[in-house]
Amino acid sequence: MAEVAADIDSLVVQGxxxxxxxxxVRNHVLVVPSVICSGVVAETVAEKVxxxxxxxxxxxxxxxxxxxxxxxxxxxxxxxxxxxxGVVLVGLGCETISSESLAAAxxxxxxxxxxxxxxxxxxxxxxxxxxxxxxVREAKQGDRQQVDPGALTLGVAVGDLSDSTVEHVAxxxxxxxxxVLDAGGRVVVAGAEALVPHAGAADELAAGEETAAELRDVxxxxxxxxxxxxxxxxxxxxxxxxxxxLWDGAPVAEVIQYGEQAxxxxxxxxxxxxxxxxESATALAAAGAQVVVHATADGVPTGHPVxxxxxxxxxxxxAAAMAADIDVDATNxxxxxxxxxxxxxxxxxxxxxxxxxxxxxISRSGPSL
Amino acid sequence: xxxxxxxxxxxxxxxxADGRVGVRNYVAVVPVSVTASAIAKAVADDxxxxxxxxxxxxxxxxxxxxxxxxxxxxxxxxxxxxxxAALYVALGTEDIAAADLADAVAETGKPVETxxxxxxxGTEAAVGQGVDLAEKLAETARETRRETADxxxxxxxxxxxxxxxxxxxxxxxxVGDACDRIVEAGGTGLISxxxxxxxxxxxxxxxCVDDDVREKLLSRIxxxxxxxxxxxxDFRGAQPSPGNQEGGLTTIEEKSLGAIAKGGTTPxxxxxxxxxxxxxxxxxxxxxxxxxDVESVSGKxxxxxxxxxxxxxxxxxxxNPIAPVIKVTGNPKTFQRMHENMDVDASRxxxxxxxxxxxxxxxxxxxxxxxxxLTAAERHGMAEFAINDLPANExxxxxxxx
Amino acid sequence: MKGETIDDAAIRMAAADNVVTxxxxxxxxxxxxxxxxxxxxxxxxxxxxxxALTSFEPGDTVWKYGEVIGTATEAIAAGEWVHTxxxxxxxxxxxxxxxxxxxxxxxxxxxxxxxxxxxxxxxxxxxxxx
Numbered sequence: 001m002a003e004v005a006a007d008i009d010s011l012v013v014q015g016x017x018x019x020x021x022x023x024x025v026r027n028h029v030l031v032v033p034s035v036i037c038s039g040v041v042a043e044t045v046a047e048k049v050x051x052x053x054x055x056x057x058x059x060x061x062x063x064x065x066x067x068x069x070x071x072x073x074x075x076x077x078x079x080x081x082x083x084x085x086g087v088v089l090v091g092l093g094c095e096t097i098s099s100e101s102l103a104a105a106x107x108x109x110x111x112x113x114x115x116x117x118x119x120x121x122x123x124x125x126x127x128x129x130x131x132x133x134x135x136v137r138e139a140k141q142g143d144r145q146q147v148d149p150g151a152l153t154l155g156v157a158v159g160d161l162s163d164s165t166v167e168h169v170a171x172x173x174x175x176x177x178x179x180v181l182d183a184g185g186r187v188v189v190a191g192a193e194a195l196v197p198h199a200g201a202a203d204e205l206a207a208g209e210e211t212a213a214e215l216r217d218v219x220x221x222x223x224x225x226x227x228x229x230x231x232x233x234x235x236x237x238x239x240x241x242x243x244x245x246l247w248d249g250a251p252v253a254e255v256i257q258y259g260e261q262a263x264x265x266x267x268x269x270x271x272x273x274x275x276x277x278x279e280s281a282t283a284l285a286a287a288g289a290q291v292v293v294h295a296t297a298d299g300v301p302t303g304h305p306v307x308x309x310x311x312x313x314x315x316x317x318x319a320a321a322m323a324a325d326i327d328v329d330a331t332n333x334x335x336x337x338x339x340x341x342x343x344x345x346x347x348x349x350x351x352x353x354x355x356x357x358x359x360x361x362i363s364r365s366g367p368s369l
Numbered sequence: 370x371x372x373x374x375x376x377x378x379x380x381x382x383x384x385x386a387d388g389r390v391g392v393r394n395y396v397a398v399v400p401v402s403v404t405a406s407a408i409a410k411a412v413a414d415d416x417x418x419x420x421x422x423x424x425x426x427x428x429x430x431x432x433x434x435x436x437x438x439x440x441x442x443x444x445x446x447x448x449x450x451x452x453x454a455a456l457y458v459a460l461g462t463e464d465i466a467a468a469d470l471a472d473a474v475a476e477t478g479k480p481v482e483t484x485x486x487x488x489x490x491g492t493e494a495a496v497g498q499g500v501d502l503a504e505k506l507a508e509t510a511r512e513t514r515r516e517t518a519d520x521x522x523x524x525x526x527x528x529x530x531x532x533x534x535x536x537x538x539x540x541x542x543x544v545g546d547a548c549d550r551i552v553e554a555g556g557t558g559l560i561s562x563x564x565x566x567x568x569x570x571x572x573x574x575x576x577c578v579d580d581d582v583r584e585k586l587l588s589r590i591x592x593x594x595x596x597x598x599x600x601x602x603d604f605r606g607a608q609p610s611p612g613n614q615e616g617g618l619t620t621i622e623e624k625s626l627g628a629i630a631k632g633g634t635t636p637x638x639x640x641x642x643x644x645x646x647x648x649x650x651x652x653x654x655x656x657x658x659x660x661x662d663v664e665s666v667s668g669k670x671x672x673x674x675x676x677x678x679x680x681x682x683x684x685x686x687x688x689n690p691i692a693p694v695i696k697v698t699g700n701p702k703t704f705q706r707m708h709e710n711m712d713v714d715a716s717r718x719x720x721x722x723x724x725x726x727x728x729x730x731x732x733x734x735x736x737x738x739x740x741x742x743l744t745a746a747e748r749h750g751m752a753e754f755a756i757n758d759l760p761a762n763e764x765x766x767x768x769x770x771x
Numbered sequence: 772m773k774g775e776t777i778d779d780a781a782i783r784m785a786a787a788d789n790v791v792t793x794x795x796x797x798x799x800x801x802x803x804x805x806x807x808x809x810x811x812x813x814x815x816x817x818x819x820x821x822x823a824l825t826s827f828e829p830g831d832t833v834w835k836y837g838e839v840i841g842t843a844t845e846a847i848a849a850g851e852w853v854h855t856x857x858x859x860x861x862x863x864x865x866x867x868x869x870x871x872x873x874x875x876x877x878x879x880x881x882x883x884x885x886x887x888x889x890x891x892x893x894x895x896x897x898x899x900x901x
Contacts, residue, residue, distance in 0.1 A: 040752065093612065094615075115684070115707075116707070120686070227761045276428040298462045359426070364758060366600045366763070367596045367600075368660075605863040617793075617818075619821070623840040
């Protein structure tokens with residue numbers, strides 16, 4: 001393992017200052033379809049306007065109740081992520097989660113267009129490109145500045161709890177998490193799936209009775225409503241301490257729903273997400289993470305359009321087979337998660353940003369109607 | 370029931386080894402999970418024309434119930450006769466094995482390849498290898514020539530989306546007329562969107578050929594209606610949608626009565642579960658699906674529908690990666706404003722034109738499209754695809770629909 | 772679904788219907804001769820929206836396509852706009868605290884029995900099947 005400097009200042013953050021939001025480490029202009037039907041238009045806009053990024057997804061209509069609310073708040077909070085300089089919302093015009101209603105809910109530079117209002121897909125592409133170009137120009141006026149590392153929210157995507165992750169990766173991520181927490185920052189962990197077998201240890205895991213009770217409730221609900229994945233089964237075979245090592249055993253101070261923003265100023269939050277990486281990364285982006293560290297024994301290479309993802313594996317086979325997609329081989333003493341993360345925060349491309357292939361998946365909590 | 374004589378038409382299609390006829394000749398690049406989706410897209414983007422990706426958001430490890438349905442769809446799109454050859458792309462750790470899907474599709478006699486990202490050496494290597502594989506498959510595909518076929522070999526899926534009051538008055542009756550013609554000529558016509566039978570189920574029930582079909586249909590409708598309860602929401606808050614209401618549709622009954630018109634008048638011969646295989650020469654059938662358009666269309670194409678006829682009052686612009694989607698609107702304003710995204714103007718019915726006359730126009734257009742005429746959605750590159758997921762609460766409370 | 776147009780500006784889908792659909796944006800005051808009776812629009816009715824051919828009491832059935840499409844929630848005069856503000860579906864139930872499942876039988880029973888005969892048949896078919 002690389003010798004980690006004890007100096008807290010080694011976590012220097014050069015970020016883009018935002019009004020009313022923490023600083024971001026990327027400066028994205030997002031083109032966000034409010035519904036699957038406007039996805040192609042949104043993607044076309046993002047292709048035509050250099051430096052605009054699309055977040056296409058499969059939802060936005062035929063949803064009701066808590067499921068609709070979840071998709072809606074996820075989209076709103078992703079748009080407010082610190083890495084986002086501005087948003088162009090693209091709708092169809094008849095969908096349940098309308099581009100108009102999303103635009104109205106946002107507190108960031110935003111433009112909006114809908115295919116039916118614009119008069120067709122070509123017209124919407126034109127309007128979207130105009131809007132995106134404007135926002136990109138505005139975004140470029142912002143420069144990176146040194147910001148308080150306490151403004152940082154580190155997202156931890158627990159992809160699995162295989163032996164290699166527990167032995168090699170968890171301590172690395174835990175060290176990074178500790179650094180962020182000591183600097184006054186936050187760590188958000190995705191998520192609940194890994195803690196379901198350890199609901200009994202909520203008192204030990206959480207900071208205080210109230211949060212412990214919240215944690216128990218969320219885990220119980222999750223156990224009832226989410227089909228177990230390999231992550232849950234693997235988590236059951238580890239001690240709660242081994243799982244919590246991913247955030248250096250710091251007390252969990254907040255428990256948030258999928259798609260919600262973390263509200264505490266500091267400390268660890270757990271988000272109610274399932275085992276899938278792509279959906280977890282979106283939850284972490286919605287929570288406010290500026291960077292995501294992904295523990296992955298299998299080498300899931302997917303990036304995310306809003307947050308840079310740092311891939312860490314402790315599995316030697318994966319590190320060899322997917323070398324170009326992995327940022328940190330935790331079995332290699334020359335690989336330093338801290339160094340890589342520092343670089344990514346400063347603007348270096350992660351492996352996933354290098355290949356640029358991303359997914360923007362949103363978890364559902366109800367059926368399509 | 371129509372008294373007119375059957376009027377089969379010919380078209381030029383691609384005959385596949387299993388005997389089914391396609392109206393397009395694609396190489397389909399199918400990701401097995403969300404993790405492989407962006408790579409599948411990149412492969413299709415970089416490979417030549419004629420290579421189409423079907424990206425989706427299903428996880429590496431779906432629930433058992435969802436898995437069965439996902440497998441049906443992933444297999445079905447590869448097996449669709451519009452697909453000349455298929456490439457299945459996976460990370461390699463998915464619960465669903467790419468090899469199993471490929472084997473199932475290979476039974477249709479078409480060339481199928483698989484690609485595992487881990488084996489390939491990561492993302493960029495996989496994209497490179499995928500493009501090579503896709504281009505080789507495309508070369509083989511180009512050897513197939515169109516030959517004469519007729520209506521009896523078509524499975525035409527009818528859909529409605531972005532409905533307004535004109536849907537039930539003009540567009541859907543026109544489509545229903547075309548549906549009757551297809552069935553009369555020996556083809557298969559189908560509708561889906563089960564929630565949109567609520568309020569009209571008695572009419573559909575009467576069309577069922579026997580009690581078994583009737584029971585299947587009614588139980589599926591009931592199940593869909595219970596989904597609102599599952600979410601603790603008044604169904605009336607969910608259907609009709611905001612766009613439907615702005616367009617004049619007040620209740621689900623009104624919407625459904627207008628929606629079922631697109632299924633015409635012939636006997637309802639079977640109810641097929643989502644994404645499962647549709648019969649050639651099967652008459653009029655129903656596929657159980659959500660009302661959610663893209664998932665509904667994707668399910669029907671996975672079942673083998675070669676063409677989709679899609680009515681819209683408000684102006685839906687969606688297409689499908691491997692099947693031409695013909696847009697029909699009964700709203701004259703929509704046809705005028707969004708004419709580049711529309712194919713057939715059914716608003717002529719509002720001016721007094723006979724439904725049968727416009728129905729025949731559509732019937733002609735279906736065969737033109739079958740022979741290669743591009744639809745508006747194809748010209749504009751609209752190609753949406755999504756797989757209906759089965760969340761745990763749905764299966765736990767309402768049962769496994771697969 | 773073959774409708775009958777009235778003055779080229781509205782369409783009635785079946786003879787039994789008590790609402791018709793506007794085929795253009797209609798202004799208040801516009802008059803229609805419906806089977807010899809004059810119906811005057813009490814308010815503007817947009818293209819695609821419905822207006823009443825007759826008066827409704829709360830609970831009265833709304834007919835379109837010769838079928839039940841809902842019930843009036845308030846009194847409606849002939850010539851008034853008919854939509855979600857004064858008509859409700861006969862399906863679905865208001866969300867209850869106890870979250871009972873919607874028995875579709877109940878919601879059709881609460882409507883007028885004569886008009887719901889056909890839907891009751893389909894309910895019987897459901898219940899009668901093995």
